Amino acid sequence: xxxxxxxxxxxxxxxxxxxxxxxxxxxxxxxxxxxxxxxxxxxxxxxxxxxxxxxxxxxxxxxxxxxxxxxxxxxxxxxxxxxxxxxxxxxxxxxxxxxxxxxxxxxxxxxxxxxxxxxxxxxxxxxxxxxxxxxxxxxxxxxxxxxxxxxxxx
Numbered sequence: 001x002x003x004x005x006x007x008x009x010x011x012x013x014x015x016x017x018x019x020x021x022x023x024x025x026x027x028x029x030x031x032x033x034x035x036x037x038x039x040x041x042x043x044x045x046x047x048x049x050x051x052x053x054x055x056x057x058x059x060x061x062x063x064x065x066x067x068x069x070x071x072x073x074x075x076x077x078x079x080x081x082x083x084x085x086x087x088x089x090x091x092x093x094x095x096x097x098x099x100x101x102x103x104x105x106x107x108x109x110x111x112x113x114x115x116x117x118x119x120x121x122x123x124x125x126x127x128x129x130x131x132x133x134x135x136x137x138x139x140x141x142x143x144x145x146x147x148x149x150x151x152x153x154x
Contacts, residue, residue, distance in 0.1 A: 021058030
């Protein structure tokens with residue numbers, strides 16, 4: 001563990017990640033900052049989001065964009081018990097970003113250096129989605145059942 005924090009490769013990894021990634025909460029740029037929590041100077045360097053004022057490892061911009069679209073357009077809410085506000089929206093985007101990152105890593109298309117395949121982001125597909133509430137589905141099932149019953153009786 002000690003060698004991971006003190007190696008030159010860790011600092012280089014953080015520099016590359018800072019250039020490539022964004023904050024998973026706000027989507028903003030990341031910076032390198034010295035954080036005092038260890039005697040060894042290199043261990044103090046972390047990726048930081050100045051906007052959120054937090055240590056943040058970041059996510060790929062494509063993942064953040066997809067997560068934000070998912071939360072905004074499908075009204076995803078992982079934290080249902082919390083009050084509706086901007087901080088809760090950021091937490092939901094961060095949670096979906098974590099899930100998408102895990103999925104991409106698990107599929108082998110994302111590693112520490114970023115995506116391993118070219119991506120084609122389609123932002124306009126959300127306009128073609130249909131979102132139904134449970135009431136809409138229930139009333140539609142009754143309609144379908146009614147139509148099927150009326151056909152049988154003929």
